[in-house]
Amino acid sequence: MFYREAGQFKTTYAADQQIFPIRQDRLGMLLLLAVAFFFVPALLSEYWLKAILIPFLIFSLAALGLNILTGYAGQLSLGSAAFMAVGAFASYNFMLRIDGMPILLAFIGGGVAAALVGIAFGLPSLRIKGFYLAVATLAAQFFIVWLLTKVGWFSDYSSSGVITAQDMEILGYRFVSPEAKYLLVLSIVVVLALLAKNMVRSSVGRAWMAVRDMDVAAEVIGIRIMHTKLLAFAVSSFYCGVAGALYAFAYLGTVEPEGFSLDLSFKILFMVIIGGVGSIAGAFLGAAFIVLLPIALDVVVQQWLSGLLAPSVSSNLQLIVFGGLIIFFLIVEPHGLARLWQIGKEKLRLWPFPH
Amino acid sequence: MSGRTSGDVILDLQNISLRFGGVKALTDISFNVREHEIRAIIGPNGAGKSSMLNVINGVYHPQEGRIVFHGEERRKMEPHKAAAQGIARTFQNIALFKGMSVLDNIMTGRITKMHASFLEQAIHFGRARREELEHRQKVEEVIDFLEIQHIRKTPVGRLPYGLQKRVELARALAAEPTMLLLDEPMAGMNVEEKQDMCRFILDVNDQFGTTIVLIEHDMGVVMDISDRVVVLDYGKKIGDGTPDEVRSNPEVISAYLGVSH
Ligand SMILES: Nc1ncnc2c1ncn2[C@@H]1O[C@H](COP(=O)(O)OP(=O)(O)O)[C@@H](O)[C@H]1O
Ligand SMILES: [Mg+2]
Numbered sequence: 001m002f003y004r005e006a007g008q009f010k011t012t013y014a015a016d017q018q019i020f021p022i023r024q025d026r027l028g029m030l031l032l033l034a035v036a037f038f039f040v041p042a043l044l045s046e047y048w049l050k051a052i053l054i055p056f057l058i059f060s061l062a063a064l065g066l067n068i069l070t071g072y073a074g075q076l077s078l079g080s081a082a083f084m085a086v087g088a089f090a091s092y093n094f095m096l097r098i099d100g101m102p103i104l105l106a107f108i109g110g111g112v113a114a115a116l117v118g119i120a121f122g123l124p125s126l127r128i129k130g131f132y133l134a135v136a137t138l139a140a141q142f143f144i145v146w147l148l149t150k151v152g153w154f155s156d157y158s159s160s161g162v163i164t165a166q167d168m169e170i171l172g173y174r175f176v177s178p179e180a181k182y183l184l185v186l187s188i189v190v191v192l193a194l195l196a197k198n199m200v201r202s203s204v205g206r207a208w209m210a211v212r213d214m215d216v217a218a219e220v221i222g223i224r225i226m227h228t229k230l231l232a233f234a235v236s237s238f239y240c241g242v243a244g245a246l247y248a249f250a251y252l253g254t255v256e257p258e259g260f261s262l263d264l265s266f267k268i269l270f271m272v273i274i275g276g277v278g279s280i281a282g283a284f285l286g287a288a289f290i291v292l293l294p295i296a297l298d299v300v301v302q303q304w305l306s307g308l309l310a311p312s313v314s315s316n317l318q319l320i321v322f323g324g325l326i327i328f329f330l331i332v333e334p335h336g337l338a339r340l341w342q343i344g345k346e347k348l349r350l351w352p353f354p355h
Numbered sequence: 356m357s358g359r360t361s362g363d364v365i366l367d368l369q370n371i372s373l374r375f376g377g378v379k380a381l382t383d384i385s386f387n388v389r390e391h392e393i394r395a396i397i398g399p400n401g402a403g404k405s406s407m408l409n410v411i412n413g414v415y416h417p418q419e420g421r422i423v424f425h426g427e428e429r430r431k432m433e434p435h436k437a438a439a440q441g442i443a444r445t446f447q448n449i450a451l452f453k454g455m456s457v458l459d460n461i462m463t464g465r466i467t468k469m470h471a472s473f474l475e476q477a478i479h480f481g482r483a484r485r486e487e488l489e490h491r492q493k494v495e496e497v498i499d500f501l502e503i504q505h506i507r508k509t510p511v512g513r514l515p516y517g518l519q520k521r522v523e524l525a526r527a528l529a530a531e532p533t534m535l536l537l538d539e540p541m542a543g544m545n546v547e548e549k550q551d552m553c554r555f556i557l558d559v560n561d562q563f564g565t566t567i568v569l570i571e572h573d574m575g576v577v578m579d580i581s582d583r584v585v586v587l588d589y590g591k592k593i594g595d596g597t598p599d600e601v602r603s604n605p606e607v608i609s610a611y612l613g614v615s616h
Contacts, residue, residue: 013491019479195477202476202483203462203469210452210463217450220412221530222438222467231473278454 019197036186041179049178056291057182057189058246063271063283064196065239070269071278072200073232074212075125079137080240080268082144085260086114087241088163088248089154095166096156103168107188107245114241115234117144122233126226141262148257155256162256165249181250188246192239197280199235208232209278240268270322274329276338285337294318362390365566366411366534371420373406373590380406381417382590388534393560393567395577398587399610404570405447407587408536411568412437412444439467443532445523447539447570451511457522458507461497464529465490497528501555517548521555528559534566535559541573549573553580578602586610 010016020026041049066080091110094101121140125133148154148161155161168175168184175184199205207228210218219225248255267290275286301314309317329336366388373381381403388394396404409415410422413432422429424440443464452460469490471483479487498504501521506514511522520540527535540556541549557580559565571577577584578598586594586607594600594607601607 013488013495017487017491198479199473199477202479202487203466203471204473204476206455206459206463207466209455209459213452213454214450216414217446217452218463219434220414220438220444220450221463221526222435223463224435 017201019194019201033190036190037183041182046178049182052291052295054178054182054185054251055247056287057185058243058251059268059271059291060284060287061189061192061246062240062243062268063275063287064193064280065236065243066268067272067275067278067280067283068196068200068208068239069232069236070272071276071282072205072212073208073229073236075122075229075232076130076134077137077236078134078262078265078269079121079140079144081260081262081264082141083114083118083237083240084244084247084264085144085148085257086117086237087111087244088165088255088260089148089257090114090241091245092163092165092248093154093156103166103170103249107242107249110245111238111241114244115238118233118237118240119230122230125229125233138262141265145257145260160256161258162254163248164254165252168249175250185246185250188242192242193280193284196235196239200280204228204231270326272336273334274325274336276336277334279335279338281341282336282338285341289337290322293321297321364388365390365425367421367423368410369421369423371407371410371417371422373403373410373415373417379590381410381587384420384587384590384592386585386592386595388566388568389583391560391564391566392582393556393569393580395581395584396568396570396587397572397574397577397584401589402587403590404587405538406590408444408538408568408570411536412442435467438530441530441533442536443527443530443534444536445520445527445538445540447542449516449519449523451519451523451526453512454510456508456510457503457514457525458494458498460511460522461494461525461529462490464497464526465493467530493531494529497525500528500558501525517544520544520548520552524552524555528563531563532565534568537567537569537571539570539572541571541576549576556580 010021015021018026020029040053044053062080062084065083066077069075069077087107087110089110090113091106094106094109095103117140121137124136128136152158152161155163168181170184173180175181200208207218207223208231210221210223211225211228211232215225218228244260252259271286271290272283273286274289275284276282297318301309301317305314313320333339335342364387368387369385371381371384372379384403384407396407398404406415410417413434413436416431422432452463455463469486471481471486475481475483498507501524503518503521503525506518506522511519514522524537524540527537537556541552544552553576556567556569560567569577569581581598583596584594584598584601585592586601586604588610593610594604596604
């Protein structure tokens with residue numbers, strides 16, 4: 001099948017403003033969803049679902065959240081993991097303290113709690129930018145983890161703040177098997193990704209990008225800077241919050257505040273950088289890359305390089321490759337894998353003619 | 356170009372003074388703008404012209420003076436409120452949104468006219484969907500008017516300078532402003548681009564009745580298209596009148612027209 005726009009003339013603005021204006025993209029997306037919903041759970045092993053696909057989806061969601069804030073609205077944050085922690089602990093407490101709390105509502109509640117905390121920690125962004133803002137979000141990262149560990153109420157007074165997520169049940173159906181959990185996570189992530197895509201192609205998304213690219217001009221056009229930035233913090237933190245709730249409920253089962261450390265925040269930031277700053281698809285590509293890379297490296301090391309590398313090198317190989325890639329993407333292709341994918345498509349569109 | 360009808364005073368600036376620390380950018384400046392006129396502000400570099408525009412649309416707040424817009428005295432006004440009242444502008448140094456396409460840049464110009472809530476936009480339903488289409492229609496009219504159909508989907512960063520200036524004008528026009536502030540819209544353009552830009556400015560003024568406040572260095576252009584001219588020098592007003600009056604004002608000649616820039 002050829003990847004061509006030619007012949008697909010848009011006769012209405014509605015056709016031109018569809019979520020995926022090119023027919024092949026539309027079909028590709030439907031195919032991808034069909035595979036993800038029907039074939040993947042049937043064909044892949046439990047290990048793949050549990051240890052790879054579920055975390056991949058959850059990290060994609062968190063990266064999507066950070067990408068809204070950093071990639072679209074231009075506000076750097078190092079606190080994504082802390083907002084995930086807020087989502088996880090808030091959902092846990094909603095389930096714990098409210099009788100008959102529906103699980104989906106608890107997830108939404110977790111997201112809303114994270115959004116409120118996100119707004120509070122986004123307030124400095126009204127005065128400071130760039131590096132200094134990053135430091136302010138770093139403060140959020142440490143403060144929130146500290147608070148969740150220190151105040152026993154959040155973890156129902158368990159030792160060192162460990163919480164065990166409650167069972168997930170919707171309309172009497174309990175999500176226990178890896179297939180069921182995977183499908184639940186997938187559904188939530190697909191819906192939220194769709195909403196994000198709609199946001200970034202509407203006036204709210206344009207306002208975010210305007211503030212990112214040139215805030216003085218944005219304000220002169222009539223954009224309310226404060227409102228726009230805080231909305232970005234809220235939406236971003238909501239996404240991270242829901243991701244955190246899923247991380248606890250659908251992936252690990254048991255989490256502690258320390259699990260949402262600065263390391264995790266950086267990991268999510270790397271996903272955004274490698275996947276593509278300011279791209280929805282980029283969040284997924286980046287998450288896939290970072291979830292799969294260690295596995296691929298393990299295989300490579302064990303199959304081909306065993307004995308060749310000193311143990312100290314092979315155990316740090318992952319970090320070395322990560323570091324190298326980050327530098328590569330920052331310098332060579334700041335728009336990440338998503339941009340490479342785009343270039344590939346443009347080439348394909350013109351293929352077989354070079355220009 | 357007198358003979359064109361211009362109406363009542365819609366913007367009256369009275370005794371405006373603006374300081375940045377010790378720097379006096381504007382000192383006791385008064386002038387007015389009439390409905391539907393093209394009002395030029397000229398003066399050497401650093402005279403305070405850009406600062407004047409920034410005062411008009413609320414980016415800078417003068418320490419002294421009164422601003423009366425449409426008969427109402429304005430207190431400290433934020434730029435986005437000025438936008439909501441129908442004041443749009445372009446910048447001396449292009450201030451487009453670099454990461455966005457031409458179309459998206461121009462669409463942002465209509466942001467004060469879009470009212471769908473953020474949740475409606477997220478589900479892209481009802482009012483949000485309708486608004487995107489309606490405003491796209493309007494934006495396409497502006498695109499046609501400025502003859503930039505061919506670059507609609509291009510990221511603005513890839514455009515040559517002259518076209519970027521035109522896109523910036525498009526973004527301002529998309530807001531359907533009643534008053535348009537243009538800060539050196541022709542700076543750095545070649546003769547042909549300047550002619551195009553002049554034509555667009557006159558057409559905007561003619562067809563939409565937009566009042567225009569224009570900063571421009573090219574004296575030929577200024578004398579050609581403006582109805583009245585204010586001359587600033589070192590933050591002070593040294594001349595105000597029709598192009599002919601200004602041209603023959605001795606103080607202006609010695610301070611500005613006499614020296615080459
Ligand atoms: N934001 C600012 N901060 C400090 N000084 C400023 C600022 N904006 C303008 N000025 C000063 O005000 C004076 C007038 O500048 P400007 O209005 O840009 O002049 P023009 O547009 O006529 O060249 C200059 O001395 C300039 O340095
Ligand atoms: Mg200037």
